[in-house]
Amino acid sequence: MTFPILSIIVFTPIAAGLLILLIPAERKTAIRVAALTAATIDLGLSLVAYVSYDMAAGGYQMAEKIPWIPQLGVSYHVAVDGMNLPLVLLTGVVMFTGVLISWGIDDRPREFFAFLFILATGVFGVFVAQDLFQLFFFYEIAVFPMYLLIAIWGWQVTREYAAMKLTLYLFIGSVVALVGGLALYYTAGLRSFDLLELQQAAQAGAFSGTVSLFGAAVPFQVFWFPVVFFGFAVLGGIFPLHNWSPDGHVAAPTAVSMFHAGVLMKLGAFAALRVGIMLLPEGARYWSGLILVLATVNVVYGAFIAMVQTDFKYVIGFSSVSHMGLVMLGFATLNREGLTGAGLQMFSHGVMTALFFAVVGMVYDRAHTREIPKLGGFAKVMPLVAVAFIVGGLVSMGMPGFSGFVAEFPIFMGLWQRQPVIALIAAIAIVVTAAYIMRVIGRVFFGAMPAEFEGHIGPITRKDKLALVILAGILILIGIYPAVMAPMVQSGADAVLRLFGGA
Amino acid sequence: MTVPLFEPWMVQALLPEILLLVLALLVLLVDAVWHGRSRTWLGWFTAIGLVATLVAGIVFSRPHADQGMIFGGMLRDDWLAFTFRILFLFSAAITALLTTGVKGVRQKGEFYALLVVATLGMNLMAAAADLVMLYLAIETTSIPLYVLAGFLKQDDKSTESGLKYFLFGALTSTVMLYGFSLLYGLAGGTNLYLLAELLRAGEVSPSVLAGVLILVLVGFGFKISMVPFHFWSPDVYEGAPTPITAFVSTASKAAGFAVLVRVLLAAFPDVQAYWAPMLSILAVLTMTIGNLLALAQRNIKRLLAYSSVAHAGYVLIGLVSLSVFGVTSVVFYLAAYMVSNLAAFAVVILFARASGSDEIKEYAGLSRRSPGLALALMVALLSLAGMPPLAGFVGKLYVFAAAVESGLIWLAVVGVLNSIIGLYYYLTVLKVVYLYRSEYEDKAIGVPRTYALALGLCVLAIIVIGTLSAPWLAWATQAASSLF
Numbered sequence: 001m002t003f004p005i006l007s008i009i010v011f012t013p014i015a016a017g018l019l020i021l022l023i024p025a026e027r028k029t030a031i032r033v034a035a036l037t038a039a040t041i042d043l044g045l046s047l048v049a050y051v052s053y054d055m056a057a058g059g060y061q062m063a064e065k066i067p068w069i070p071q072l073g074v075s076y077h078v079a080v081d082g083m084n085l086p087l088v089l090l091t092g093v094v095m096f097t098g099v100l101i102s103w104g105i106d107d108r109p110r111e112f113f114a115f116l117f118i119l120a121t122g123v124f125g126v127f128v129a130q131d132l133f134q135l136f137f138f139y140e141i142a143v144f145p146m147y148l149l150i151a152i153w154g155w156q157v158t159r160e161y162a163a164m165k166l167t168l169y170l171f172i173g174s175v176v177a178l179v180g181g182l183a184l185y186y187t188a189g190l191r192s193f194d195l196l197e198l199q200q201a202a203q204a205g206a207f208s209g210t211v212s213l214f215g216a217a218v219p220f221q222v223f224w225f226p227v228v229f230f231g232f233a234v235l236g237g238i239f240p241l242h243n244w245s246p247d248g249h250v251a252a253p254t255a256v257s258m259f260h261a262g263v264l265m266k267l268g269a270f271a272a273l274r275v276g277i278m279l280l281p282e283g284a285r286y287w288s289g290l291i292l293v294l295a296t297v298n299v300v301y302g303a304f305i306a307m308v309q310t311d312f313k314y315v316i317g318f319s320s321v322s323h324m325g326l327v328m329l330g331f332a333t334l335n336r337e338g339l340t341g342a343g344l345q346m347f348s349h350g351v352m353t354a355l356f357f358a359v360v361g362m363v364y365d366r367a368h369t370r371e372i373p374k375l376g377g378f379a380k381v382m383p384l385v386a387v388a389f390i391v392g393g394l395v396s397m398g399m400p401g402f403s404g405f406v407a408e409f410p411i412f413m414g415l416w417q418r419q420p421v422i423a424l425i426a427a428i429a430i431v432v433t434a435a436y437i438m439r440v441i442g443r444v445f446f447g448a449m450p451a452e453f454e455g456h457i458g459p460i461t462r463k464d465k466l467a468l469v470i471l472a473g474i475l476i477l478i479g480i481y482p483a484v485m486a487p488m489v490q491s492g493a494d495a496v497l498r499l500f501g502g503a
Numbered sequence: 504m505t506v507p508l509f510e511p512w513m514v515q516a517l518l519p520e521i522l523l524l525v526l527a528l529l530v531l532l533v534d535a536v537w538h539g540r541s542r543t544w545l546g547w548f549t550a551i552g553l554v555a556t557l558v559a560g561i562v563f564s565r566p567h568a569d570q571g572m573i574f575g576g577m578l579r580d581d582w583l584a585f586t587f588r589i590l591f592l593f594s595a596a597i598t599a600l601l602t603t604g605v606k607g608v609r610q611k612g613e614f615y616a617l618l619v620v621a622t623l624g625m626n627l628m629a630a631a632a633d634l635v636m637l638y639l640a641i642e643t644t645s646i647p648l649y650v651l652a653g654f655l656k657q658d659d660k661s662t663e664s665g666l667k668y669f670l671f672g673a674l675t676s677t678v679m680l681y682g683f684s685l686l687y688g689l690a691g692g693t694n695l696y697l698l699a700e701l702l703r704a705g706e707v708s709p710s711v712l713a714g715v716l717i718l719v720l721v722g723f724g725f726k727i728s729m730v731p732f733h734f735w736s737p738d739v740y741e742g743a744p745t746p747i748t749a750f751v752s753t754a755s756k757a758a759g760f761a762v763l764v765r766v767l768l769a770a771f772p773d774v775q776a777y778w779a780p781m782l783s784i785l786a787v788l789t790m791t792i793g794n795l796l797a798l799a800q801r802n803i804k805r806l807l808a809y810s811s812v813a814h815a816g817y818v819l820i821g822l823v824s825l826s827v828f829g830v831t832s833v834v835f836y837l838a839a840y841m842v843s844n845l846a847a848f849a850v851v852i853l854f855a856r857a858s859g860s861d862e863i864k865e866y867a868g869l870s871r872r873s874p875g876l877a878l879a880l881m882v883a884l885l886s887l888a889g890m891p892p893l894a895g896f897v898g899k900l901y902v903f904a905a906a907v908e909s910g911l912i913w914l915a916v917v918g919v920l921n922s923i924i925g926l927y928y929y930l931t932v933l934k935v936v937y938l939y940r941s942e943y944e945d946k947a948i949g950v951p952r953t954y955a956l957a958l959g960l961c962v963l964a965i966i967v968i969g970t971l972s973a974p975w976l977a978w979a980t981q982a983a984s985s986l987f
Contacts, residue, residue, distance in 0.1 A: 025874065069973045071980065072904075111874070136900075137891045144890050147930060151938050160938065164930065171926055175919035178900075182907040182915070 004064050006078040009045045009088065010124040012038055013095070017117030025110050032103055035113040039099040042120070046092030053085055058491050060130070060196070068134070073192035077130040082492025083273070083343055086485055087127045087266055090350040093474065094262045095120050097467035098255035101358050104365070104461075105153065105253070112153055119145040119259065126267050132181050133193040135271060136174070142267060143170045143235075146248075146260065153253040162244075162251030169244035170235050173268070177231025177275070180224050184279060187220065195274065202279050203499065225283025229276030229291075235268025237324040239297040246317035254361025257313075261320045262354035266346045269327050273342075273496070277331060281499050284334065291332040292419060296426050298325025303432035307439075312363065312370040315440055316356045319396060322429055323349045329426060330411040334500060338414025339493035344407035344486060348395060348478065352404065355392040355471040359385055362464060363444065366457045372440065377449025381457045386445040388468040393437040395475045398430055402479035406486060506572040513573045516580040519560035519588060520626050526552040527619040534612020542610040546603035547953070549615040553596040553622070560588055566985075572632060576694045579632035579765075586834060586982035587629035587761040590841055594754035595622040597845050600957040601746040601852055607655050608744050614654060617647040618750070625754055629761040632769075634683045634693040637762065641679075641722070644758060645672050648751060652743040664742025671725060671735040679722025685715045698770040713777035719766070720778075726759025729819065730789040733812045737796075740808035745855060748804060749848035752811045753841040760815075760837060764822055764830055768986045775825065783823045787917050790816030794924040803851055804861050806928065807844065810887060813925060814840050817902055820918050824905040830983035832901035835976060839886070839894035839968055846883035846961035849954060850876055857948040863932055868941035873948040877936050879962050884929040886965045889922050894968035901976070 016038030023031050053061055063079035080088060098116070105112050122142025129135040150163035185193060187209070188201040201207075210217040211224070234241045245265070249257050277284040302322030309315045323345070330342025362385055363378060364370050379386035395404035408430075415423040449457075478485055514521070530549055566580050573580045595618060608614045624643030631637035649672060653665015687693055689712070690701035702712060724732035740748045767778060793813030800806035818840075821832035851861065853876060858865055870877035886893035889900075899922060906915040950958075968975055 021878075067973075069976060071973065071976055108870075111870070133900075137896070140891045140896065144885065148933070148937055151934060160934065164927070164934075167930065168923060168927060172920075172923050175922060176916075179903065179907065179912065179915050179919055182904050183912065185904075186908050 005045055005049050006062050006080065006128050007064055009042055009049065009092070010078065010121055010128060012042050012045070013117035013124070014121035017114040017121075020110055020117070021114050023110060025108065028106070028109050031110050031113060032099075035099050035117070038117065039096040042124075043092040043096040046089045049080065050085055050089045053080065053082075053488065055487060055491065058082070059495070063130070065130075068131075072133075073190065073194070074133040075131050075194060076134060077194060078128040079130050080128055081495060082488040082490065083496070084127045084270065084492070086343065086347045086489060087263075087270060087350075088124060090266070090347050091120065091123050091127065091263050093351060093470065094258055094354045097354060097358065097470055098258050100463040100467040101258065101361060102253070102255040103463050107153065112149070115145040115148050116255065116259070119149070123259075123263050123267055126271060130195045131193050132185065132195055132198065132275065135195070135275065136178055136181060139174055139267065139271065140171075142264065143167065143174065146170075146252075146256070146264070149256045150248060150252045153256070154251040155253075158247060159251045162247040166244040166248035169241065173231045173234030173241070175231075177228050177271070180228035180231060181275065183224055184228070195279070198279055199499065202281070207280060208282070219282065219286075221280045221283030222286050225276055225280040225287055228280065229272045229284070229287070232268050232272035232276065233328065235265060236272055236328060237265050237268070237298070237321050238291075238328055239294050239301065239321075239325070242298065242302075242321045242324075245321055246314055249317035249320060249357070250311065250313045254357055257357040257361070258354040261317070261357060262350040265320065265324050266327075266350055269324065269331070269342075269346060273331055277334075278496055278499055285500070288332045288334055291328060292422050295325045295328035295332060296422050298322060298328065299426045299429045300432075303429040303436070307432055307436045310372050312372055312375070312440065312444065313357075313360050315372070315436060316353065316360055319356070319433065319436070320349070320353050322433065323353070323396070326408060326411055326426070329415060329422070333411070333414035333418045334497075335414045335417055336490070336493055336497055337410040338418065339496055340486070340490045341407055341410030341412075341414060343489035343492055344403070344478075345411060347485065347489075348403035348407040348475065351471055351474050352392050352395045355388055355468065355475070356396075358464070358467055358471065359389045359392070362460055367453060372443050374450060375444045376447040377445070377453075378457070379445040380449065382460055384465055384468060385460060386441075388472045389445065390441060391472040391475055393441055395479070396437055397434045400479075401476075403475045403482075404479075406478055406482040506574075506576045508575040512567070513580075516564055516567070516573055517578070518564050519556050519592070520623055522552075522556045522559060523619055523623040523626065526556065527616045527623070530612055530616045530619060534616075543603045545612055545615055546599045546609060549619065550596045550599040553592050553599060553619070557589060557592040557596065560585075560592065572696070576696075577633050577636045578627070578630045579696075580630070581985035582982045583761065583765065583834075583985045584626075584630035586978060587757060588626045590757050590838055591622050591625040591629070591754045594750060594757075594841055594845060595619070597849075597957050597961065598746045598750040598754075600953050601749060601845075601849055602744075603953045604856055604951055605744055605746060605852060607657075608746070611654075614651065617651050621647040621651070621750075622754070625758040628758045629765075631762070631765075632695050634686065634695065637695070637766075638680060638683060641676065641726070641762070644755065645676065648747070648755060651747045652739055652751070654744055654747070658742070660742035661744065662742075664739045667735055668739045668743075671732075675722050675725035675732060678718050682715050682718030682722070685718065689715065695766060695770045699772055703773060709774050709777065712771070712774050716771060716774060716778055723759055723763045723766070724785075727756050727763065727815045727818075728812050729785055729815050730792045730812065733789070733793070733815075736812060737805045737808040740811075741802060741804045741861075745804065745848060745852045748807075749845055749852075752807065752848070753844050756811065756815065757837045757841060760818060760822075760833060764833060764986065767822070768830070779823050779825060782819055783911070783914055786816045786819035786823060786914065788816070789813065789819060790918065790921040794921050794928075797928050798924065800928075801863055802861050803863050803866070803932065806863065806932070807847060807851070810925065810928070811844065813921065814887070816921070817899060817918060820906050820911075820914055821902045823914070824909040824911060826905060826909055827980065827983050827987050828901075828908055829905040830986055831976065831979045832898070832905040834979035834982050835901050835972075836898035838975065838979070839898035839965075842961045842964040842968065843883050843886035843893070843895055846879060846958060846965060847887065849958045849961065850880040850883065853948060853950055853954055853958075857946075858943070863935055865941075866932065866935045867939035868944040869936040869948075871940075871944040872946060873950070876948055876950065879958055880936060881933055882962050882965055884932060886969070888926045888929040890926075892966065892969045894965045897969055897972045
């Protein structure tokens with residue numbers, strides 16, 4: 001038997017989380033060291049998995065399949081391909097840097113890391129899942145701990161409200177998608193939840209029947225696609241179901257915001273792609289027009305709202321809404337450029353937004369305010385933080401030489417082929433993005449520092465520095481040398497396209 | 504079909520019930536002769552007896568492959584009865600353990616004896632194959648439970664609980680008995696498995712039969728706390744000694760369902776077209792009303808009471824799916840619900856021992872007072888809410904899957920929307936536990952070993968059923984298959 005690398009990646013966090021719960025609460029350093037060890041193992045293993053993926057062979061690799069509930073055809077089935085492997089790496093990176101950033105948490109760190117790690121297991125589990133049941137199983141595990149993480153350790157003003165809102169939104173989305181998933185399962189008639197088998201059945205026409213809706217015969221895929229797609233896309237932040245996300249981002253503690261915007265939103269987008277688009281291609285084709293429109297609203301509206309925020313963290317929160325819109329736009333093009341761009345954008349935005357939230361957290365911890373007009377001159381006292389934020393900002397604007405360009409350029413290419421008008425409208429957002437990023441950089445990091453902060457702003461720790469360097473480094477690396485990721489994502493996109501009869 | 508009245512091997516099938524009778528008498532005897540000061544071991548004695556019965560039942564009383572009826576058609580020896588028997592005995596054993604620390608009841612031998620007798624009645628309910636036997640079994644279960652609910656004579660709420668339970672129970676049971684008598688009149692027989700054929704031969708009109716069925720359902724609806732027969736449950740749950748609340752909400756409800764599925768599927772297949780839609784609507788009402796009323800509760804026992812009403816609604820979804828998988832999901836869901844609810848009540852008892860209160864707001868700061876207890880409560884409530892990797896998630900999934908399989912997609916949708924309301928109120932409890940502060944945070948809550956054992960068992964079961972559900976599903980399928 002080969003080394004079960006994916007399973008170890010998936011279960012290391014939860015095992016570590018349970019072990020951490022056994023450490024006495026007052027031994028905080030031991031708790032942190034244990035957390036960092038687990039995060040290091042996971043980052044290392046996801047890097048190993050990433051590097052050892054055989055590009056020449058392509059397809060799903062490192063597969064493991066064990067029967068789980070054989071009566072229903074449920075198996076524990078994990079595998080990676082060009083689409084999900086970068087996301088596994090992303091999770092490893094965000095987990096590692098998130099632990100570094102959270103070193104200073106002093107209120108019940110044991111529970112904090114335990115919940116964070118349970119969440120991490122859920123995230124990894126969804127990304128590598130090749131079984132629909134397993135995907136739902138881990139999806140819920142990923143969603144729930146967020147409630148406690150935000151409600152307990154979040155920003156006191158809004159945390160209760162934001163945590164409840166987020167949990168209910170996401171839970172509604174996922175259970176609605178679950179009903180859709182069950183309908184797919186029974187309609188396929190295979191007594192199997194295996195995604196690859198369902199995919200083959202879909203290709204063979206298992207989902208080409210009709211559903212009777214108030215007497216009218218609606219094609220099966222047209223009926224069920226929106227149920228599944230939008231159920232998951234809630235977590236991807238699609239307009240008008242994005243409302244939970246800025247509130248949630250802002251209320252969450254730094255590491256959780258990083259996880260939340262950086263990884264969890266990709267979870268929704270990825271599941272919408274994996275279950276919605278890949279199992280129901282005809283439905284996807286039918287509804288792609290609507291998704292294009294909604295995602296364009298995301299992109300443009302998110303950018304404009306970010307522009308008028310005075311709270312630093314809300315700016316980043318709405319920028320996530322805007323950037324996730326680009327991912328959805330890429331999906332909806334249903335062509336090679338668009339899907340490749342969307343895959344790259346998921347990774348790039350994940351790292352970028354983790355970087356942003358890390359910076360916001362560092363500024364807030366020192367200034368105790370996030371009101372942009374009250375801040376200023378932080379570049380002098382924390383130069384590395386300023387540089388990191390500028391790198392993130394350039395990525396966000398889609399500047400060539402940074403990963404944002406590598407991701408957004410193909411999306412716009414694909415969009416142009418599909419619908420030039422949408423491409424033009426969405427392009428407005430890039431200008432607006434540049435404007436709000438410039439504004440934040442100018443106001444927060446440059447200019448005069450308000451008198452009350454003079455001499456009170458301490459330097460950041462070495463662990464914080466390491467986290468920033470890793471995140472910024474990845475963004476630059478992909479920007480100047482896209483070949484480390486683009487071909488892999490492209491192979492994943494090609495696999496999706498084959499389901500649409502093209503390649 | 505002639506079933507011999509008695510053959511020696513039938514004793515073996517009835518062994519657990521015989522052992523329970525012996526146990527009840529032993530408990531009374533031991534109680535009478537022992538006058539020591541520390542008598543909490545009576546609970547241990549009962550629990551060990553129940554576990555021994557459980558083991559004996561599993562080892563010696565597996566259903567005979569080819570034998571259905573025993574004792575002249577009074578009882579049925581099948582996997583459904585077998586499976587429910589295990590659930591009841593498990594629940595009763597945990598209840599006995601949970602009683603060992605409750606003031607006012609822990610040292611009373613008659614309390615434990617009544618618990619054992621009620622369990623005996625439940626076993627017979629699950630196995631009953633004849634209307635007469637069924638009625639006797641239901642009463643054998645109910646009467647001890649009335650007494651147990653009102654056991655705390657000094658406590659007004661407990662007295663009220665017992666009386667209310669009794670009045671509701673007596674009334675619904677009378678209506679049910681009237682239904683039974685009409686059935687006998689229409690069919691000329693009392694055996695559940697012959698009833699359908701007799702009714703067919705008598706050419707009873709389906710609408711008359713459906714009317715009679717409604718009378719019968721009143722009694723069953725009371726047992727499972729189905730809307731509109733749920734009014735007793737919040738008051739009874741609140742006032743009864745908490746271990747009894749746990750027992751009534753788990754074992755007694757499961758017993759009601761055991762009877763319900765058997766009677767409906769064995770005796771009334773011909774009028775499915777009447778009762779299946781009716782129960783679908785009642786399922787929707789039960790879920791929705793239970794969940795909505797739970798939202799407004801300030802007392803944790805009342806909250807769990809309304810949530811248990813809602814859970815009866817989810818289980819009904821499985822029943823009206825009218826398939827093997829549907830009944831499987833009923834059995835599975837009840838097992839998952841049972842361990843989760845027992846764990847939740849274990850925490851409630853422990854908390855009340857330390858603080859003397861069941862108010863949700865008093866739970867503030869629990870996660871700082873006793874992190875382990877808070878975690879156990881979280882596991883239990885999240886399982887009830889249907890979160891993976893816990894038992895409740897798989898249970899709900901199976902129930903909804905059964906509905907989708909049978910084409911009842913609308914019912915599955917109502918179910919999932921209801922589970923969101925459920926999540927909301929469970930989260931409001933967890934919010935108090937984890938988020939709010941209190942002045943007692945430095946006072947840890949004592950957890951006696953007995954409770955640690957009971958709670959640990961339930962939590963372990965919640966996780967095991969949730970993650971490795973295949974063997975339990977196989978078992979539930981076997982139980983369900985005996986009805987088809």
